[in-house]
Amino acid sequence: MKIVFIADGNPADNRLWSGTIKQMYTKLKQEHEVTVVDVSNYSKILIIFNKCLTRLVKLILKKKYNATYSIINAKRESKKVEREVCKLKNVDVIFCPAKSSSIAYINLGIPIIYLTDATFPQMINYYEHLTNLCKLSIYEGKKIEGKAISNSSFVICASEWVRESVTKNYKVNKIETRVIPFGANIDELLPKKKKIEEQINILFCGVDWKRKGGTTAVETVRELQHRNVNVHLYLVGCKPPEEFVEPFIHTIGFLDKNDERERNQLKEIYSNMNFLLLPTIAECAGIVFAEASGYGIPSITYNTGGVGTYVIDGINGFKLPIEANYVNFADCIERCINDEKTYENLCIRAKEYYKVLLNWETWEKLFNDILKEVIK
Known part of the structure; x- marks a missing residue:
């Protein structure tokens, strides 16, 4: 036509x-x-x-x-x-x-x-x-x-x-x-089998630090660290304020998908993540949820806007009520970490949801x- x-x-x-x-x-x-x-x-x-x-x-x-x-x-x-x-x-x-x-x-x-x-x-x-x-x-x-x-x-x-x-x-x-x-807006997804290991890698991916909930993401990881969970946060798309500099926070910055080298770098980052943490307070859709699902990564986010179509509770992640805080996000992630079978099922279902719809x-x-x- x-x-x-x-x-x-x-x-x-x-x-x-x-x-x-x-x-x-x-x-x-x-x-x-x-x-x-x-x-x-x-x-x-x-x-x-x-x-x-x-x-x-x-x-x-x-x-x-x-x-x-x-x-x-x-x-x-x-x-x-x-x-x-x-x-x-x-x-x-x-x-x-x-x-x-x-x-x-x-x-x-x-x-x-x-x-x-x-x-x-x-x-x-x-x-x-x-x-x-x-x-x-x-x-x-x-x-x-x-x-x-x-x-x-x-x-x-x-x-x-x-x-x-x-x-x-x-x-x-x-x-x-x-x-x-x-x-997902990444071609040729390269997923690896996900499992709970000694170090838990969490991805935060967004350009707008405030709207995407960057502060809540950092506070969540700090809370998990206080609970003696070996967790590291990788920030893609933006740079955090200076007060969020920690040994377990890794700032990657903005990656241009038009650039082959940076696009491949983003693929490699996705391949090594255990969770996507995006406490976004306003979101119409969220391409990043489709990308995470394509890599078999569970998404933890707020129940806001159009997110409900992209993240299904117990299938490819969990949506928390908008009044939830960093402690609630830490609780959610810790429950997944402590139940390896639940985590593995989330990863499998996330990939399936991607193949069927996202x-x-x-x-x-x-x-x-x-x-x-x-x-x-």
């Missing part, structure tokens, strides 16, 4: 949406004729206007204005999509992953499949950059997303959490929705099923 793929940049770049866009683009190209429409080139005038408006709102209202959800910008993006699509012949479907502004104001008579990992109402005061928004930003965000969903023939949801919100907030009746989780081959198959429904 002939698919128009809307992207906010180069879809082959691993840095775009943590590599998720690249995985989708690569899979679709294998079976379909895919044409990319890049909507990332913003006009200088619009950039200046958005900066001025953002500063004005902050100065006068002491609020935030989020230019990403600007109706002016959405109309510009939609016009660009219309122009580019009109140059093509016999387009079967438009696929728009996580870019509602690009399809909100188009009118082409071509089926649209829209993919999202969170709705705008869910994100308000959930992620830091969408806190304390002015009324205009809230109005525009809901308006744009509502029109994008209304324009769509099908909405793919990255978790059950977002599917519930799409149905609740936008009164989806004729538009179909389906949950298709993301896969992989891009399954995503591709389910996407193609939707394509057939939309085109028939």
Whole structure:
């Protein structure tokens, strides 16, 4: 089939949406004729206007204005999509992953499949950059997303959490929705058989130290050390504050998946971990959970956002209530360590869950099923 793929940049770049866009683009190209429409080139005038408006709102209202959800910008993006699509012949479907502004104001008579990992109402005061928004930003965000969903023939949801919100907030009746989780954004997984050894290796993987719960992760490992558990924490993606320098904390820093050497380094790190500890306080999906499962690593995290689709209690890890603290996380990990059979079963089930659902081959198959429904 002939698919128009809307992207906010180069879809082959691993840095775009943590590599998720690249995985989708690569899979679709294998079976379909895919044409990319890049909507990332913003006009200088619009950039200046958005900066001025953002500063004005902050100065006068002491609020935030989020230019990403600007109706002016959405109309510009939609016009660009219309122009580019009109140059093509016999387009079967438009696929728009996580870019509602690009399809909100188009009118082409071509089926649209829209993919999202969170709705705008869910994100308000959930992620830091969408806190304390002015009324205009809230109005525009809901308006744009509502029109994008209304324009769509099908909405793919990255978790059950977002599917519930799409149905609740936008009164989806004729538009179909389906949950298709993301896969792991590391190719050629190299899992090793996991077992409890003298040293327990725990991985923390995230760029945003605060949101991903870096402090809680360090406090958890300190607590385990106080209980005489030989545990080491490996920090990937960010650097901790200076007060978190300990002999058992190893800072790897950010690893670029576009770089072969750093990508292989990340694979090697995953291969030697016993647990993924990610006490994230806000998470739409969490590709890292799919990656950990692919390596047979149990994930210990909070029950928040879309995490429930990616981490199933007793299958590939455990989700703790959002009010849990580092002591509770330490208790959870220690129970797993002390029951080797339980730990081994978690590792086996994690790998199985990855093979069944948290992989891009399954995503591709389910996407193609939707394509057939939309085109028939």
